[in-house]
Amino acid sequence: MNPTLSAASVRGDAGGAVVRLAILDDHEVLLDTLSTWINHNAPDFEVVLGAANWLELVQSEAFPTDLVFIDFQLKEAISIEARVRTCRAAGAKVIVLSSLDTREARERALAAGASDFLAKALPMNAVMAAARRVMGIEALDDTAVERSASAAPPLQQVKPKLSPGEEEAFRLYVSGYSTVAVAEEMNVQYETAKTYLRRVREKYAKVGRPAGKKAELIRRAAEDGYLE
Structure with a gap:
């Protein structure tokens, strides 16, 4: 992928490259919410892999992707350091998303090679702006950004599924x-x-x-x- 891509060149309908994105999160509601929002509001990205556990991610034929969103707090025993380093070794960039926005968590993720560490309380348009910076993509035009922002609820508005x-x-x-x-x-x-x-x-x-x-x-x- 070129270091900097224009907004027009990354749109699939323009025939250019689209960033292939994977999401690793063991909360199914949040995983679905992220995937749906991105595929409807971020034309320069395509969620090609949504995984609820580590093995599902790394064993998928779609892995490695260009970029991976990883939840910091997976229930699995494998550490954030191991997850990030494996993705980086495979050629994917990593952004860690977490509700545990502490200095220690941030430092662990970044030291392992994550490109960014973002709080889940951020609205989705801010998350995708960070993803564009990581991938070296120019921001969408003002009209698209405004439309995206108006449709971008914070992740914290997701209602968990209770038994x-x-x-x-x-x-x-x-x-x-x-x-x-x-x-x-x-x-x-x-x-x-x-x-x-x-x-x-x-x-x-x-x-x-x-x-x-x-x-x-x-x-x-x-x-x-x-x-x-």
Whole structure:
């Protein structure tokens, strides 16, 4: 790929090259949201591979791609350093996306060879602007950027998919029930209710929407229609 490509030359309908993009994220809702938005709003990129786990990415016939978006917080044991270095060795550039926007996480990703480290709270037009910088692509024209920005919600607006048990525990807890009372109301063990609520918090954190504190959890419930 040329070091700098004009906006016109990268559009598929103009016959030029399009950046082949892979996304590695084990949260299926976020993976689908990213892929759909990019394919509809970023004509200079094409999501050719969406993977929910590491092996699915590296064993795909589409790998390596030109660029890979990698979620920092995968549940798999393989480290961010190993993931980034493998992609770089295969010839792909890497941007790490994370809801854990800490100095340590950023330094680990960049030291391993990632081209950028971005918070998931960023709107999608900002994420793709960073991707264009990494790939040496000129920005789209003003009209396209404006249209893209207007259709670009922050990743933090993604609503996590909860299981029926998680949703019921969530609704009860944010409506004023204690964890003990949630367990009694659901007729489950205390540890089960506790696990449901922990998973709810983890799923919100996964999409960049903090829910560690009860006040944050109530705020998420209000935003997503769980409060009656």
